[in-house]
Amino acid sequence: MTEEQKQQVAVFRFGVIHEFTGSTRLDRGETEALLREKCVRKWEIPFSTRTRISRSTIVRWVSTYLASGGKLESLYPRGRNDAGRLRAVDEETGLALLALRREKPKLPVSALVELLDARQAAAGLDRLPSLSTVYRFLHQHDLMAPAAAQEDRRKFEAELPNDLWQSDVMHGPLVRIGEKRRKSYLIAFLDDHSRLIPHGAFYPSEGLSSFLEAFSQALLKRGLPRKLYVDNGSAFRSRQLEYTSAALGIALVHARPYRPQGKGKIERFFRTVQTQWLPSVAGESLDALNGAFERWLHDTYHPRIHSSTGQSPFERFTSRMECLRAAPPDLRDYFRQSVRRRVNKDRSVVVHKRLFEAPVELVGKQVEILYHPESPELVEIRRGTESWGFHRAIDLAVNSRVARTRNGTLSVCCDPPAPCDGGKLWEAD
Numbered sequence: 001m002t003e004e005q006k007q008q009v010a011v012f013r014f015g016v017i018h019e020f021t022g023s024t025r026l027d028r029g030e031t032e033a034l035l036r037e038k039c040v041r042k043w044e045i046p047f048s049t050r051t052r053i054s055r056s057t058i059v060r061w062v063s064t065y066l067a068s069g070g071k072l073e074s075l076y077p078r079g080r081n082d083a084g085r086l087r088a089v090d091e092e093t094g095l096a097l098l099a100l101r102r103e104k105p106k107l108p109v110s111a112l113v114e115l116l117d118a119r120q121a122a123a124g125l126d127r128l129p130s131l132s133t134v135y136r137f138l139h140q141h142d143l144m145a146p147a148a149a150q151e152d153r154r155k156f157e158a159e160l161p162n163d164l165w166q167s168d169v170m171h172g173p174l175v176r177i178g179e180k181r182r183k184s185y186l187i188a189f190l191d192d193h194s195r196l197i198p199h200g201a202f203y204p205s206e207g208l209s210s211f212l213e214a215f216s217q218a219l220l221k222r223g224l225p226r227k228l229y230v231d232n233g234s235a236f237r238s239r240q241l242e243y244t245s246a247a248l249g250i251a252l253v254h255a256r257p258y259r260p261q262g263k264g265k266i267e268r269f270f271r272t273v274q275t276q277w278l279p280s281v282a283g284e285s286l287d288a289l290n291g292a293f294e295r296w297l298h299d300t301y302h303p304r305i306h307s308s309t310g311q312s313p314f315e316r317f318t319s320r321m322e323c324l325r326a327a328p329p330d331l332r333d334y335f336r337q338s339v340r341r342r343v344n345k346d347r348s349v350v351v352h353k354r355l356f357e358a359p360v361e362l363v364g365k366q367v368e369i370l371y372h373p374e375s376p377e378l379v380e381i382r383r384g385t386e387s388w389g390f391h392r393a394i395d396l397a398v399n400s401r402v403a404r405t406r407n408g409t410l411s412v413c414c415d416p417p418a419p420c421d422g423g424k425l426w427e428a429d
Contacts (some may be wrong), residue, residue, distance in 0.1 A: 008046045010075040013061050016043070016053065020062045021070070035059075093120075094137065101143045109135060109144075158192040160323045161316070165198065165218075165225040166190045166266040169206045169233070173278065175286050177204050184286060186273065186293075187214040190266045191222070192229075194317035195306050197269070197297055198222035202289050208235040209373065212244070216335055219248070222317075224325040227251045229263065240337060247334050272301075336370040336380075343367060348394065352376050355394040362388065 019026070019034060026034065035055055042051045061075060068074035100116050101107075107115070113134055138144040158164040172184035187210060188200035199218035203210035228250050230236040236254065245252040255263055277296050283289030302314040309316055328334070341349040343358045343365055350356075351369055358367065358381055367388075371379040381388040 005047060006076045007072075009077050010072050012046050013075040014065070014072060017058060017062045017065060020058075021065055096120075097134065097137065098141060098143070101138060105143075109138065161191055161193050161196075161318075161320050162223055162225045162324050164192040164227045164229060166192055166229045166263055167211075167215075168231055168263055168266045168270070169211075170270040170273065172202050173281075173283070173289070175202070175289055176284050177286060184289060185210070186270070187211055188266065188269065189214070189218045190269055191225075191313075191317055192265060194311075194313045195265065195269070195309065196222070196302060196313035196317040200293065200297065202286055202293065204286065206233075206235065208238050208240060211235045212240065212335055215241075215244075216331060219327045219331060222324070224248055224327055225250055227253050229253045229255065231255055231263065240335075243338060244334050248328075332372070333370075336372055339369050341367060341369055349381075351379060356381075356391050357394050358391070359388050 016038060020031065035058060038053065038058060039055050040052075043053060045051065045053070064074050065071075096119070097112075097116060100112060104112065104115075110131065113131060135144065167187070167189045170186040170188070172186045174181045175184050176182075182204060184202040184204065185206040186200060186202050187206070189198045190196070191198060199214055199221055201214060201217070203214065226249075228245060230252065232254055235241065242252055277293070277300075281289065281292050283292055303312050305312055306316075311319075339351060341351070343349055343362045345363060347357050347360055347363055348355050349358055349367070349369065351371060354376060356369070356379055362381070362383060365383060368382045369379050370382065377393050378390055380390050
């Protein structure tokens, strides 16, 4: 308890016993009558669920307070030295009980006590305490948790195409990348309504850059979903994915931790890939693997009648084309990374160890810088909703030839540098 909480308890206790400790003299009959009245009364005890106070407790508070010379601190609650432990269960017995419970977690407690009692007696040790004490001990160590209630799970299906996409990553076969054989990763998106795969391909990693590349390809091929349902991996929790999804009007939904059942459709698709396609594939390179996978999707998976819907994924997806939202023409710009910088006095900002020059009006102000990771030499500078154009990395050699006049105008000196006559370090004798 905190110091303030202890003070509240002490003040309450003094309010209970103050008639017995003040200057008023009570005879024995009055004292007993007052004690009985306080014992039958219901109290609102601070930080406790109890509502009654026993006679012995009141008497103990009075004697403790008087013995201290009337100090309020004597009424502070005292913590137990063995707090958190049951006094009736010694350390050796407790360890034996815990070990047996973990060994036989489904054994009833009564049978558990009988078994351990027999072992204790065979070893010449004391018998276990009462059954209720064993129950409290097991509860204290979280070994009496009731069986988890069955969760209300129900099958669901999105009403329309592109209402909901599920996405996940599957570990693929080893392929040759450069001079080495490395593991590949299948990143796939599945339309929940039709079971169509908007995009699926094998990548050399399961990181954010690979996932964003796959996501952009899916959007280009099949339009924008209304929701994207993903796991809780680092790539799926990235600020970049959250920003891109929100900018495109796509709600990013994460599965509950340790509850993979919500992604059952994409997991079922991965099982189909592993059992029906992978065994017959012998792709040595990533390009060969992706080529074979694309042909299988086009020729086999998408035209085949799906057992759950009674239609082929392609037929079901294209039956409501009017519901689909096309990707914007500038889709690539939605996948740019964003950083915030303050413009230095010399108009420079640094992004990934590259210097960029901002307009002079932005000196000292906070700006947002957008760029593509694959081409970081070109950035767009924004302040609020206003764009200040695209800028390339500073060429310090060009800047050295820029002349600035007093009125702020700029001019570039185009004169070529003076020729430098080569010479020898030492003249020949």
